[in-house]
Amino acid sequence: MHRSLSTLLLGLSVLVTSCGESRQNKAASGTIQEPAIMDPHSHASASAARTTHLDLAITVDMDARTLYGSATYAVQPNGAANIVLDTDGLQVDSVQVDGRPVAHTLGDSTLIGKALTVPIDAVTKELTVHYRTGAEAKALQWLSPKQTADKAHPFLFTQGQAILTRTWIPIQDSPGIRMTYNATVKVPSELMAVMSASNPQARTADGVYSFAMEQPIPAYLMALAVGDISFAAIGERTGVYAERSVVEKAAWEFAEMERMLEAAEALYGPYRWGRYDVIVLPPSFPFGGMENPRLTFATPTIIAGDRSLTALIAHELAHSWSGNLVTNATWNDFWLNEGFTVYFENRIVEAIYGEERARMLQVLGRQELTNTLNALDEDGHAHDTHLRLDLAGRDPDEGMTDIAYEKGFAFLKMLESKAGRERFDAFLRGYFERHAFQSMTTDAFLAYLQDQLLTPAQVEVDLKRWVDGPGLPADALVPTYEGFTLVEQQMDAWLKGGGTAALNTAEWNTFQWMHFLRHLPADITTERLAELDKAYRLSESGNAEVLAAWLEQCVRHDHDPAFPALDRFLTNVGRRKFLMPLYGELMRSEKGKVLARTIYQQARPNYHSVAVRSLDELLAWKEQKPPASF
Ligand code: BES
Ligand code: ZN
Numbered sequence: 001m002h003r004s005l006s007t008l009l010l011g012l013s014v015l016v017t018s019c020g021e022s023r024q025n026k027a028a029s030g031t032i033q034e035p036a037i038m039d040p041h042s043h044a045s046a047s048a049a050r051t052t053h054l055d056l057a058i059t060v061d062m063d064a065r066t067l068y069g070s071a072t073y074a075v076q077p078n079g080a081a082n083i084v085l086d087t088d089g090l091q092v093d094s095v096q097v098d099g100r101p102v103a104h105t106l107g108d109s110t111l112i113g114k115a116l117t118v119p120i121d122a123v124t125k126e127l128t129v130h131y132r133t134g135a136e137a138k139a140l141q142w143l144s145p146k147q148t149a150d151k152a153h154p155f156l157f158t159q160g161q162a163i164l165t166r167t168w169i170p171i172q173d174s175p176g177i178r179m180t181y182n183a184t185v186k187v188p189s190e191l192m193a194v195m196s197a198s199n200p201q202a203r204t205a206d207g208v209y210s211f212a213m214e215q216p217i218p219a220y221l222m223a224l225a226v227g228d229i230s231f232a233a234i235g236e237r238t239g240v241y242a243e244r245s246v247v248e249k250a251a252w253e254f255a256e257m258e259r260m261l262e263a264a265e266a267l268y269g270p271y272r273w274g275r276y277d278v279i280v281l282p283p284s285f286p287f288g289g290m291e292n293p294r295l296t297f298a299t300p301t302i303i304a305g306d307r308s309l310t311a312l313i314a315h316e317l318a319h320s321w322s323g324n325l326v327t328n329a330t331w332n333d334f335w336l337n338e339g340f341t342v343y344f345e346n347r348i349v350e351a352i353y354g355e356e357r358a359r360m361l362q363v364l365g366r367q368e369l370t371n372t373l374n375a376l377d378e379d380g381h382a383h384d385t386h387l388r389l390d391l392a393g394r395d396p397d398e399g400m401t402d403i404a405y406e407k408g409f410a411f412l413k414m415l416e417s418k419a420g421r422e423r424f425d426a427f428l429r430g431y432f433e434r435h436a437f438q439s440m441t442t443d444a445f446l447a448y449l450q451d452q453l454l455t456p457a458q459v460e461v462d463l464k465r466w467v468d469g470p471g472l473p474a475d476a477l478v479p480t481y482e483g484f485t486l487v488e489q490q491m492d493a494w495l496k497g498g499g500t501a502a503l504n505t506a507e508w509n510t511f512q513w514m515h516f517l518r519h520l521p522a523d524i525t526t527e528r529l530a531e532l533d534k535a536y537r538l539s540e541s542g543n544a545e546v547l548a549a550w551l552e553q554c555v556r557h558d559h560d561p562a563f564p565a566l567d568r569f570l571t572n573v574g575r576r577k578f579l580m581p582l583y584g585e586l587m588r589s590e591k592g593k594v595l596a597r598t599i600y601q602q603a604r605p606n607y608h609s610v611a612v613r614s615l616d617e618l619l620a621w622k623e624q625k626p627p628a629s630f
Contacts, residue, residue, distance in 0.1 A: 037441060039330040040392035041163050042086055042174035043107070043115035046439075049080035051127070051172050052216070056183040060193070060226050062154045065142045068132035071169055073179075077124050086166035086173040086219075088113030089134035096128040104129075111395065113166050129170045138609040139164035141284060147606060148227065148282045149243040149300070153191060155227035157281050157297065159290060159608060161220040162331050162396040171219045176329045176439040178216035185209050187226045194241055194279060196223040196292035201231040201239075213293065215273060216437055218327055223292035225279055234258055237271075242280035246300060250280045253303045253310065256352055260314050263351035268321050268344065268429050272436065276317060284574030286608040288312050291319030291341075299575050301544035308510035309545060311349050311361055318344035321432045329439040331396035335387040336440055339408015340428075343416075346409070360511040362409075362479035367518060369406035373471055376401070382470040387411065388442045397610065410476045411466050415449075417477055418459045427453040442467060484515045491516060495528075500535040510543055517549035529559040539565035548578045555585040555592065563595070571603045576611045583618055597621075 036047040044050065051073040058069030075083060087106065095104040095118050107115035118127060133140065143155040158168055166173040185193045189207035192200065197211035225241075232251040233239040235258025240250040257276070265271050278296045280303065289312050290297040296316035302309040322340035342365065350358035376385050383390070387407055389399040416424040430452060446463055454461060465473050493502035508516070517538075520528075533539055538550040539562045551569060554562035570582060583600070586592035600619055604612060615621065 037176050037329050037439070039174040039176055041112050041331055041396050042172065042177075043084045043112070044086060044172035044174055044177060045084075046174070046176045047078065049075060049077045049083035049120055049124075050177055051083070051085075051179050052076050054169075054171070054179050054181040054183075056169065056181060056185075058183070059186040060156060060188075060224075062142070062156065062188055062191070062226070065135070065140075066133050067137075067140070067168060070128055070130045071171065072126060072128040075120060075124050075127050077120055077122055079122060081119060081121070082117050083120050083124075083127060084172075085116040085118075085129070085170045086113050086163075087116045087131075087170045088164075088166045089137055090167070090170055091132045091134060092116060092170065093130040093132065095130070097124055098126050099128075111393070112163060116170050131170055133168050136609075137167040139167045141608045143227075143282055143284065147284060149246050150228060153228040155225075155243075155282055157225040157227075157285065158223050159286060159297075159610060160222050160292075161290060162400070163220070164610075165219040165222045168224075169219070169222060171222070173219040175218040175220060175327050175331070178218050178327075178437065178439075180216050181211075181213045181222070183211040185211070185224065185226075190228065191226050192229045193224060193226045194229060194295060195225075196221050196295050198274070199241075199277065199295060215293070217293055217324065218439075221291070221293050221324060223290070223295065223297060225281065225297065227282075229279070231277075235261075237261060237275050239275075239277045240280060241277060241295075242300075243282070246280055246303070249303055249305075250278070250300075253305070253307055254278060254313055256307065256310060257313060257317075260310075260317055260348050260352055263348050264314075264317055264321070264344070267347055267351070267425065268432050271320060272325060273320055276320065278313060278316070283572050284606050284608055286574055286576045286611040288575060288577060289316040291316045291323055293320065293324050299573075301573060301575055301578070304510065304543040304545075306510070306543075308543065311345060314348035314352070315341055315345040318348060325432055325437060326435045327439045329441040329444075331391050331399060332389045333440065333442045333445075334389065334396075334400060335404040335408040336442065336445055338404040339387070339412060342405045342409040343412040344428075356481065356483070357511075359479055359481045360483065360509075362413075363481045363484060364511060364514060365402075365406045365409060366479055368402050369410070369472065372402040372406070376403075377471075385470045387467045395613075397613070407472060410472060413477055414466075414475055415453070415459075415461065418461065419453055419457045423453065423457055481511075483509075483512055487512045487516050488519065491519065495521065500531060503535075505536060510546060513543075513546045514549050517546065517553055520553050524553070524557055526557060526559045529554060529557060530561065533562065544573065544575075544578065548582065552581050552585055555582060556588075558589070558591070567599055570599050571606065574607045574611055576614060579607070579611055580614060580618065583615060587618060 053074040055072040058067050060067050092106055095102055097120055102119060104116060104118045139158045139160055141157055145151050145153055148155045163173055165171055183195060187193045187207045192203045193209040195211045197213040200209055228243060229241050230244055230247050231239055231241050232247045234251060234255060238257040238261060240247060240254055242250045261271060261276055273294050275294055278298050280298050280300050283300050285299045288299050302312050318341045322344055323337040328334050328336045346358050346361060349361060373385055385403050391399045490503050541547040551562060551566050583596050586596035596619055
């Protein structure tokens with residue numbers, strides 16, 4: 001017999017009552033309401049006084065590397081005597097409530113920043129904060145002209161997820177709190193500004209840009225980029241922004257974007273955000289992509305010249321439903337954003353490129369999951385292999401592993417297979433429709449799943465095991481792709497002395513190359529690696545996924561001829577997903593450690609703070625202070 005969800009939920013609610021008395025809101029009548037959702041990573045709470053709209057008016061000073069101005073909010077007081085915003089490293093100059101100056105307090109510095117508390121009353125309508133960003137604002141990366149593609153102008157971009165928006169805007173920075181926004185941004189007149197909002201397609205004469213986001217969004221989706229940016233259209237509703245030397249290549253690479261958008265709508269309902277554009281950022285962008293609404297931020301490392309890495313665009317587009325429309329209530333529910341998005345991404349890939357390509361990506365994803373599960377298990381972090389996390393007291397970034405993505409995907413794929421695709425699709429369509437512009441907790445999702453899918457379809461699933469248990473449950477499906485078996489057979493023939501002629505690489509696609517490189521035998525010799533590089537010029541590969549997989553093997557097997565290419569890659573690319581395994585592999589030997597530190601010393605100024613934070617820890621890096629003078 002399967003454990004019914006009501007037992008599961010009952011068990012949980014007992015837990016909440018016994019240890020979370022203070023979480024419950026007592027209404028004026030004294031009756032106890034639903035427990036409020038507690039976000040351990042924000043000082044704000046959706047059930048206290050909250051903001052519903054933001055008017056941002058800021059100036060970007062590219063020389064002083066600071067941004068300053070005001071954030072004016074529409075306030076819903078909810079009977080509270082104070083309103084609380086999140087800040088981190090901001091200088092707060094003054095605060096007004098309904099146009100009158102008031103005294104504010106900035107709380108103690110904590111792991112999640114400082115609370116900005118402002119007295120209000122029951123009729124308060126508006127709150128204005130005048131502020132300036134600090135020198136270490138973690139969301140912001142200020143690039144010198146040298147660090148851009150075109151080398152002529154400086155560049156700025158923000159990265160808000162998970163809790164960095166509070167380093168550039170005083171804001172209620174919880175994924176459970178949504179607001180609409182308007183912004184006026186002043187930049188030097190030779191630059192253009194774009195945001196996660198309605199965007200310009202050309203420069204203005206005075207460098208002043210106006211933006212509107214009419215749909216309510218959580219703070220982590222606030223985003224801004226400033227640079228010498230130009231625009232190229234793709235379809236009616238889609239286009240790309242990038243520096244001049246990149247924009248045409250990007251438009252070619254992402255030519256299928258309009259079709260992806262149509263495929264996504266055909267699957268899970270109308271796109272609710274107006275336009276969908278992508279901005280290709282300079283290579284220091286720390287992620288592959290970031291789903292800022294209406295304007296995905298993307299790394300240039302997905303421009304491979306053959307459209308082979310565009311699944312990333314499908315992924316960020318899919319977040320327009322899973323994540324941006326229905327949003328994880330707290331970072332403990334991160335799998336609701338990413339697991340659903342990997343599933344949806346795979347469905348878009350299947351619709352555009354066919355089901356074989358979808359399976360290739362599933363197999364590669366499962367390999368990554370297996371590696372992550374092993375690593376977390378070895379490090380004694382088995383609880384971080386649960387779908388539902390407990391990140392209270394930790395930087396949420398620490399919980400953002402492949403688990404949410406790939407175990408989340410495996411969970412949904414298992415549900416699809418048990419319920420049947422037709423039923424599952426109808427369920428997902430209903431889920432997005434029903435909860436649009438709302439946040440979702442893991443418990444609320446499980447209750448909805450039980451009610452709307454499992455019970456009516458008479459499907460039995462051990463939800464507790466999947467969501468609050470470690471590892472990968474036994475009823476997970478095992479994805480396969482025959483083209484990878486073929487590659488393994490050819491690799492065997494090559495290793496047995498067949499020469500590189502045994503490798504029919506002319507017919508391999510990017511994913512077969514990745515599979516091949518990930519599966520080189522543990523005892524491969526440096527002569528063998530030299531043979532591969534000579535035949536296929538892997539160190540010069542223009543495909544960042546292939547190059548990164550190749551370089552990882554070169555480091556693992558101490559193949560020094562590839563080290564100049566490694567140095568170049570690590571210095572130019574700031575995408576954390578590539579940096580961590582490469583530096584991690586270097587750190588496994590004494591010689592590698594020396595090389596890692598030498599490269600990092602040079603490259604560190606090119607990386608965004610989120611990559612720096614992870615790498616400083618990996619390399620046990622202490623900021624090099626200039627020698628004390630006598
Ligand atoms: N939302 C994430 C990026 C992110 C996650 C930023 C957590 C900050 C904290 C984005 O949608 C994402 O998942 N990007 C992936 C690409 C994807 C194809 C798996 C990436 O950046 O590699
Ligand atoms: Zn994602």
